[in-house]
Amino acid sequence: MTGSIVVVPGSEETVLFEEAHRVAAELSGADGTSPRVVGVAFDGLTAPAALSPGAPDEVVHVLREDGEAFRAGAAGVRARATALAAAVSEPRVVLLPDTPDGTDLAAATSRALRGGCVTDCLLRVRDGELTAGRPAYGGRAYAELGFEGGPPVVTLNTEALGTPETAPSGSPSVRSVEVGIEDDDRVRHVETVDVPESDLAKARRIVAGGFGLGGPDGFQVVDDLADALGAAVGASRPPSDEGWVPYDRQIGVTGKEIDVELYVPMAISGDSYHMRSVNADTLVAINADPDARIFNFADIGIVGDAFEHGPALAEAIRAAKDERTDGQSAEGEQNTEDEQTAEGEQTAEDEHDDENGQDEERSTAEATADGESDADGPEVTE
Numbered sequence: 001m002t003g004s005i006v007v008v009p010g011s012e013e014t015v016l017f018e019e020a021h022r023v024a025a026e027l028s029g030a031d032g033t034s035p036r037v038v039g040v041a042f043d044g045l046t047a048p049a050a051l052s053p054g055a056p057d058e059v060v061h062v063l064r065e066d067g068e069a070f071r072a073g074a075a076g077v078r079a080r081a082t083a084l085a086a087a088v089s090e091p092r093v094v095l096l097p098d099t100p101d102g103t104d105l106a107a108a109t110s111r112a113l114r115g116g117c118v119t120d121c122l123l124r125v126r127d128g129e130l131t132a133g134r135p136a137y138g139g140r141a142y143a144e145l146g147f148e149g150g151p152p153v154v155t156l157n158t159e160a161l162g163t164p165e166t167a168p169s170g171s172p173s174v175r176s177v178e179v180g181i182e183d184d185d186r187v188r189h190v191e192t193v194d195v196p197e198s199d200l201a202k203a204r205r206i207v208a209g210g211f212g213l214g215g216p217d218g219f220q221v222v223d224d225l226a227d228a229l230g231a232a233v234g235a236s237r238p239p240s241d242e243g244w245v246p247y248d249r250q251i252g253v254t255g256k257e258i259d260v261e262l263y264v265p266m267a268i269s270g271d272s273y274h275m276r277s278v279n280a281d282t283l284v285a286i287n288a289d290p291d292a293r294i295f296n297f298a299d300i301g302i303v304g305d306a307f308e309h310g311p312a313l314a315e316a317i318r319a320a321k322d323e324r325t326d327g328q329s330a331e332g333e334q335n336t337e338d339e340q341t342a343e344g345e346q347t348a349e350d351e352h353d354d355e356n357g358q359d360e361e362r363s364t365a366e367a368t369a370d371g372e373s374d375a376d377g378p379e380v381t382e
């Protein structure tokens with residue numbers, strides 16, 4: 001398999017094979033020979049036949065000597081990377097999809113193969129050598145990277161590659177390779193949790209803090225509100241310059257461009273260097289200065305202290321979430337009861353429930369509105 005282009009698709013990513021064939025053609029030598037395209041199917045995860053639509057020259061079916069099946073996700077990464085490195089000797093390049101599992105596996109495989117790893121890229125062939133191109137500096141520059149040392153392991157941006165015009169076709173030979181690997185004994189516990197997108201460029205909701213927060217401790221109110229909203233944390237440039245937050249949190253022309261459904265800037269003035277990179281369906285600003293430029297962009301403006309209104313907002317959101325959860329479980333209980341009653345009665349009760357639900361919502365809204373108009377409460381400008 002030396003010199004082959006090795007493809008490790010996550011599912012039926014025919015586009016990876018299409019790209020492998022394109023790269024193989026560009027790498028073909030003067031004698032017309034080009035690298036073979038080899039698909040890898042891990043036993044228990046991908047059936048070798050599932051790779052046929054990609055028309056690799058060969059499918060390698062990797063099995064464990066102990067008869068165990070390979071595992072998907074984080075718990076199986078170490079075993080798959082070790083097996084992959086053992087099953088493919090000195091490949092020309094290893095291609096994976098740019099998915100969370102693909103990037104995990106790429107990182108572990110490149111370590112095992114002692115090669116370079118580039119994620120979320122597209123491959124080019126320059127003077128017979130492979131390079132990997134990918135966006136840099138939040139998309140404002142394009143970097144092209146060469147490789148040294150062992151074989152390159154890359155994850156390809158399959159969205160950018162698009163759908164192949166004519167999907168490759170063929171019936172590759174299948175070769176089984178048994179690999180002896182130790183179990184993933186370092187992984188004791190795997191839990192899937194719903195975390196907000198950490199890459200600001202991809203996040204759908206962002207709460208950001210500005211210089212007005214006064215220091216790194218001031219970002220606790222941002223963290224708290226972001227946590228309540230399930231949002232990512234961002235910042236204007238001064239907090240990042242001051243080292244209160246890492247540089248990758250910076251939003252603006254010299255930071256990340258964001259495109260979100262909800263943006264909540266706290267103690268951010270709204271300078272054009274910041275706002276030029278903000279695209280938000282809804283912007284809720286909290287600023288102590290009623291003349292702050294940020295209010296020109298706000299759908300909802302809260303004039304006041306971020307340390308007062310941030311926590312109040314977080315508390316209100318958590319209370320609303322709890323109310324909704326309680327409502328849902330009550331609805332569940334009611335439904336069970338309803339199922340035991342006659343159909344006619346059930347309809348009547350459901351209607352009654354709906355009314356109650358609406359009344360509850362209305363009274364919550366009124367309470368909030370009362371609070372807003374209170375002299376001590378937040379002043380709201382729209």
Ligand SMILES: Cc1cc2nc3c(=O)[nH]c(=O)nc-3n(C[C@H](O)[C@H](O)[C@H](O)COP(=O)(O)OP(=O)(O)OC[C@H]3O[C@@H](n4cnc5c(N)ncnc54)[C@H](O)[C@@H]3O)c2cc1C
Pocket residue numbers: 209210211212213235236237238239250251252253254255266267268269270271272273274286287288289292304305306307
């Ligand atoms: C070449 C260049 C590139 C730049 N690139 C970027 C960039 O990428 N991103 C970026 O953000 N900036 C960038 N800047 C900086 C930009 O010009 C502004 O200086 C910066 O955005 C201001 O950050 P700020 O709003 O957090 O701070 P400030 O301008 O200091 O504003 C702080 C705000 O907080 C409010 N405030 C204070 N205390 C409170 C409180 N307790 N509660 C509520 N509100 C409060 C104040 O009323 C004020 O509006 C760049 C500048 C240059 C020259």
